[in-house]
Amino acid sequence: MSFDVSVFSTKNIIVAVTGGIAAYKSAILVRRLKDYGFNVRVVMTTGAQAFITPLTFQALSGNPVHTALLDPEAEAGMGHIELARWADLVLVAPASCDTLAKFAHGLADDLLSTLFLATKAPVWVAPAMNQQMWAAKATQRNLKILVEDGVHVIMPASGEQACGDVGLGRMPEPEVLAKQVSLYFHQVQRALAEKFGLLAGKRVVITAGPTREAIDPVRYISNHSTGKMGFALASACYAAGAKVTLIAGPVSLDTPNGVQRENVSSAMQMLEHSLVQLEQGCDIFIATAAVADYRVAQVAEHKIKKAGDELQVELIKNPDIVATIAKQSKRPFMVGFAAETQNVESYAAGKLVAKKLDMIACNDVSRSDIGFASDQNAMTVFFAENYQMEKRDLAKASKQEIAEQLVEAIADAMTAH
Secondary structure: OOOOHHHOOOOEEEEEEOOOOOHHHHHHHHHHHHHHOOEEEEEEOOOHHHOOOHHHHHHHHOOOOEOOOOOOOOHHHOHHHHHHHHOOEEEEEEEOHHHHHHHHHOOOOOHHHHHHHHOOOOEEEEEOOOHHHHHOHHHHHHHHHHHHOOOEEOOOEEEEOOOOOEEEEEOOOHHHHHHHHHHHHHHHHHHHHHHOHHHOOOEEEEEEOEOOEEEEOOEEEOOOOOOHHHHHHHHHHHHOOOEEEEEEOOOOOOOOOOOEEEEOOOHHHHHHHHHHHHHHOOOEEEEOOEOOOEEEOOOOOOOOOOOOOOOOOOEEEOOOHHHHHHOOOOOOEEEEEEEEOOOHHHHHHHHHHHOOOOEEEEEEOOOOOOOOOOOEEEEEEEEOHHHOOOOEEEEEEEHHHHHHHHHHHHHHHHHHO
16 A cells, blocks of 8 residues: 655654563664654653663654653753644554553653653554563453553564563564554545545635845844744645645745745735735635734835934835735635734624634734744634624644644635535
8 A cells, every 4th residue: 555655744753662672673663654754753761771772763763862751951841741742643662561551540650651641642552562461461451441541552463572482462563553653644634634525626825924024134024923823724724625825924834745835025925926826716815924014114225234322214004915815806715813912802803894804713922822933822713794603712722733623614614605
């Protein structure tokens, strides 16, 4: 079976290695997952480090290896929380009987067991142990608990073991595990496309990131937008079957797979590109970009030299891109965004009406845990009155999850209309 590896480049896999001779297979597993295009980080227990070194996994994964529960280099020392949020899948291979017992009974005395409790990502375990330890009633009881809790248990293979015994307990081959992971994400991708089927064949244009308004050749006016929300939406729309064009301000993000990207700098450039895309045909226009409200009236030809204690710069108002697009005769389904620091919902509801939008998503960027520069977000979605749809509160989640929920909201609104 062949796979489209472009699906995997945005997927994050944690490979957790526990103590056991099968740990050497985990090095090959990491390499195979990287071959498929996954982003891989490795977590090692103390026992695992007795069989194979962290340096090996660092070289294979291209990322630092995580071994400590309280990581002084992580944000607030909470490495397990950062990893828990980062992961799209946690694969424990090999999974020792001790680790299975910890998982089953909610113990949290090391990085891996704490990560297990902290993550919302699916957890897969590939047990590897002596055949008698595998058959032990306590191990089987723990496995039953894990299955009931939603953990996916990959059955061990049978054969000769390092200790000389023969029976169940061998970790499956790395190639087999990597292919299972690949198949899983293809199934997720297909399910997502089916769930958001209304976007199949739709042409979507998304603006993302900040704009930069030049003062002189080296200085500009801008804002803190990173473009993460817009790029997540581009990925989600593409996964939903849409043809996506992303008009991006100056950001340091990779282009989502399957998405056509056009880079711009200023608000005027972003508007120009948006109008061209509209003329070429657009079903849905999503304005996530944080466009500068004003630009410099006269950009200096050369760098302005420091002189005196004050510098006066005349600003003129930039065009409102989303409102301009909404007024065009070939008007697409219009989605706006409102990033506010106070009275968030009332401001958003006002913009929805004033700019003649079909839908608007708003968030409070004064919160330090969501919004600009964060990988998390939380939003409230309003719909135009003629859609007769109640507002939707999207609880705090990763921006990719929020993007998928926004795609669902767009699809529902288009169906209602």
